[in-house]
Amino acid sequence: MFPKEFSTGKKGENVRSDCWVRIKTGTGEGRKIYVESKVSTLFGQSIEKLIDDMLDFFNITDCELELNDQSAFPFVIMARIESVIRSVGLDKGKKYLPEFYGEIGDPMRERQRRSRLYLPGDQPKLFINAGIHEPDAIILDLEDSVSPDAKDSARLIVRNALRSVDFLGAERMVRINQLPLGLKDLEEIVPEKVDLILLPKIESPDQIKIVSEKIAEIKAAGNIKRDVFLMPIIESALGIIKAYEIASSSKDIVALAIGLEDYTADIGTKRTDEGNESFFARSMIVNAAKAVGIQAIDTVYSDVSNSEGLLASVVEAKSLGFNGKGCIHPRQIRVVHQGFSPGKDEIEKARIIVLAFEKAEKEGLGVVSLGSKMIDPPVVKRALQTIEQALNDSLIDQNWREENG
Numbered sequence: 001m002f003p004k005e006f007s008t009g010k011k012g013e014n015v016r017s018d019c020w021v022r023i024k025t026g027t028g029e030g031r032k033i034y035v036e037s038k039v040s041t042l043f044g045q046s047i048e049k050l051i052d053d054m055l056d057f058f059n060i061t062d063c064e065l066e067l068n069d070q071s072a073f074p075f076v077i078m079a080r081i082e083s084v085i086r087s088v089g090l091d092k093g094k095k096y097l098p099e100f101y102g103e104i105g106d107p108m109r110e111r112q113r114r115s116r117l118y119l120p121g122d123q124p125k126l127f128i129n130a131g132i133h134e135p136d137a138i139i140l141d142l143e144d145s146v147s148p149d150a151k152d153s154a155r156l157i158v159r160n161a162l163r164s165v166d167f168l169g170a171e172r173m174v175r176i177n178q179l180p181l182g183l184k185d186l187e188e189i190v191p192e193k194v195d196l197i198l199l200p201k202i203e204s205p206d207q208i209k210i211v212s213e214k215i216a217e218i219k220a221a222g223n224i225k226r227d228v229f230l231m232p233i234i235e236s237a238l239g240i241i242k243a244y245e246i247a248s249s250s251k252d253i254v255a256l257a258i259g260l261e262d263y264t265a266d267i268g269t270k271r272t273d274e275g276n277e278s279f280f281a282r283s284m285i286v287n288a289a290k291a292v293g294i295q296a297i298d299t300v301y302s303d304v305s306n307s308e309g310l311l312a313s314v315v316e317a318k319s320l321g322f323n324g325k326g327c328i329h330p331r332q333i334r335v336v337h338q339g340f341s342p343g344k345d346e347i348e349k350a351r352i353i354v355l356a357f358e359k360a361e362k363e364g365l366g367v368v369s370l371g372s373k374m375i376d377p378p379v380v381k382r383a384l385q386t387i388e389q390a391l392n393d394s395l396i397d398q399n400w401r402e403e404n405g
Contacts, residue, residue, distance in 0.1 A: 003027060006087040008153045009080045011068040017125035019072040023084040024064040031061055037069035050074060054081050054096050074098065075164035076124045079156035087152070098164045100193070107171070107195035107227050109254050112136045112392060113295055113324040115336045116173060120145035121154035127161050131168030133330040138170045142185050143177050143200050151177065155188050162192035171195045173231070179207055183214050190218045190228055196254070201262065202232040203239040205249035212250050231255045231297065235262035240281045243288035256289040257297035257326070258282060273309060275316070286321035300326035307335050314339025341393045342386045350386035351400060353379060 003026040011020035033051050037044055051065060065084075069077065075098045085091050117135040119126045121142045130138050140158045142151065158174060174189050175198035176182035182199070189197070199211055208230070215228055230253045232246050239246065240263070247256045260278050264271040271277065282298065289296035298317040301310045314325055314336050325336050342350070352370065357380045360368040368375040390396045 004088040006084045008083050008087070008150075009068075011070065015070040017072055017076065017128070018070055019077055019080055020068040021077075021080045021084050022066040023081075023088060025060070025062060025088050025090060027062060027064055029062070029064070031055060032064045034064075034066045035069065036067070038071050039069070047077065050077060051081065054078065054085075057096055058085055058090055058092065058094060060085065060090055073124065073128070073164070075160035076157060079160045080153060083153040083156050098160055100163050101166050104172075104193045107229055109227075109229065111171065113171065113255060113297060114340045115324065115327050115333045116297070117170075117327045117330060117333060118145065118175075118300070121158045121174075122146050122150045124157055124161065127165050130330070131166065131170050133333050134168075135170050135327065135330075135333050136324070137173050137196070138167045139173045139175055139198060139326075141175045142182075143175050151181070155185055159188040159192055162189070162194055173198055175200060175233075179210060182211070186211070186214050186218060190215055191222050191224060193226060194228060196229040196231055198257070199230060199232045200259070201235045201239070202246055203234075203236055204242060205245050208232065208246060208249040208253070212252065215252075228252065229254045231257055233257045233259050234281075234285060235259035236266045237263070239263075240284050243284050244291060247288045247292045247294060253292075253294060255295035255297050255323070256285055256292075258285045258299050260299040261302075273313075282317075282320055282322075290321060295323040296321060298322040298325040300328050301332065302328065304329040304331065307331070310335045311339050337393070340389075341395060342390050346386055347390045347396060350383035350390075351396075353383035354387055355401060357383075 003024060005022070005024040007020065007022035009020035010018045033048060035044060035047055035051070037047060047067070047069060051067065055063065055065070067077070078096055078098060082091065082096050113136050115135045116137040116139050117130060117133065118139045118141050119130055121140050140161060142154055142158060146154045162172060172193070172195040174185070174194050176185035176189070178201045186197070197211070199207070202208065211230065218224070230250060232253065234240055234243055234246065234256065243256065247253060258281060260271050263281055264277060269277045286296040301313045303309055310332055317325055318340055324340070327333055327336060353375060356370050356375060357368050368380065387400065391398070
């Protein structure tokens with residue numbers, strides 16, 4: 001056997017909660033392990049035992065393995081080591097998986113998706129405390145935020161994070177790579193109780209079919225009954241034109257999102273704060289989503305330091321019919337929630353409409369009216385949604401029917 005060598009990960013003074021791993025096989029000198037760690041005094045022995053256990057698991061007896069650890073969590077060390085073992089072809093199709101951290105609830109089709117916090121899949125230092133910022137969803141990203149040479153390792157880090165990290169009730173999302181590479185991501189992600197898969201750069205229902213068939217294949221092989229929901233991201237002129245076809249192509253699609261950086265590049269213009277260049281595209285996304293009965297999710301706001309601009313963007317998105325917006329920094333989450341929350345006047349108007357509707361139902365009336373104005377069913381539906389949102393945001397009490405009445 002000719003010696004093989006491969007390395008992955010990160011090292012250096014500015015690295016934290018991560019590690020660098022190098023393996024060299026076929027040395028003819030048996031198993032040698034070298035560990036340099038910031039926490040060697042406390043955890044050096046347990047790290048070396050983890051390495052030995054993994055090499056035993058993959059039945060590797062002849063190798064040199066070097067680990068430079070910058071206080072990485074065990075699930076990260078596991079992923080980095082498994083990645084180099086795979087790269088030299090000694091994994092034998094096996095996976096070394098951490099235990100699940102606890103009970104994980106089933107995914108919900110209907111839930112708030114106002115904020116979705118993007119986390120680069122190869123930045124595990126950002127994973128652990130992400131849930132304390134209370135986003136509606138966490139997106140572990142394997143696409144644009146991960147460089148091509150880091151994707152194989154990031155895929156395993158994200159897989160292990162789904163098993164090891166408590167995101168404190170946030171919806172567990174993963175953005176896979178553009179097809180066909182994304183199919184490889186699905187093989188690792190689908191079995192790990194992911195709630196939702198984001199599908200980037202979708203332009204055709206055929207792409208949704210390919211993904212759905214792959215997920216069905218993985219679920220059948222693993223006897224997985226749990227739902228896996230989908231959120232296509234539309235990022236091109238062709239995708240916008242086919243938005244309704246895409247939105248209606250699978251029962252597992254619960255939301256439709258738009259990505260404006262790629263879209264504006266595709267149509268040959270620049271993205272502006274005014275958004276005139278994307279008004280048509282955003283309106284198409286909203287109408288396609290609402291025609292199918294799913295949520296519409298707006299693009300990210302890239303200026304992290306401009307909270308006022310973000311709030312204005314959220315308010316505009318809400319006025320167009322969007323239900324949520326992507327976030328690229330935790331500080332954006334509360335602003336997004338604020339923008340999507342109903343105001344006092346909006347809540348009070350909804351309360352009056354719902355009370356009038358309930359009174360008409362109780363009296364057996366077929367028509368709902370406020371004074372001389374008739375209230376149509378869509379108006380009542382919108383009022384009920386406003387009340388539900390206000391309850392979710394703790395803007396009103398459960399006894400809201402008695403307030404001001």
